[in-house]
Amino acid sequence: MNNDDPYGQFADVMRGAMNNHSRQAVSGMGAVLGTVTSSGVKLDDFKHEVQDYLVAEFPGTLTLPEREVVGAISGIGDVANGGTTSVGRFLLQESEVDEANWSLGKGLKPGDRVLAMRVNSGNDIVVLCKVVSANA
Template sequence: MNKDPYGQLASSLYASVGKHTRQALGGVGAVLGTITSTGLKLDDFKHEMQDYMVAELPGLLALPRYMAVGASGVRTDSPNWGSVAMDTSFYFDETEVPDAALKLGAGLKPGDRVLAVRVNGGDDVVVVCRVVSGRG
């Protein structure tokens, strides 16, 4: 039997491209994981990772006008008065804080569930945010 050499070449290329595409996309994407005391454990990878990155979100922080209620105290030097405390309302005007940064890594604790994204062909992992249940 004489087979078509171009058909064999096309079939071989098709199989090879499919294999490489599956390999390239297999290590890319978002995955859930858990912060441990010594690293990050991804749900789809059996080993803990000690070397991972955490997203930091720089930007302009805009705070609306708001009121907070608290206690205000006054200490006197008189032995008869001691200190005086009273409930007080504190009003804060709307403001913007330039060069603010949300540092996600500083707030992560062991046991926290996180969303991580593989980058650089799956060689590196970046923790994007902490995830919580939508029921509460």
């Protein structure tokens, strides 16, 4: 660039300022790994434990496919005054459960690795899911 070109110098200054501004705007944003503790979540890129965080829930309709399960049945009324226990196979038809809610927070334990997302300009943390090794 020619140092005598004030427009070129101005363009370079503006480009640098915009790059810095963009970098600052997105710093502290995005997904990050963390570990659940007994009183919060510790993000890998933040030195303090976050005690006030959010956990994703997934409300909706749960569809269960047709399946066969084996289980115990007890108290059969027609045999020995209902005192018989036996093992049987049960064919469960496809069904839907309305207003089902998968609550991730109830299944997390200290030491679990999680994927978290920063939202609201980095002011809030939402734990999205538990992460495990693909080789486990």
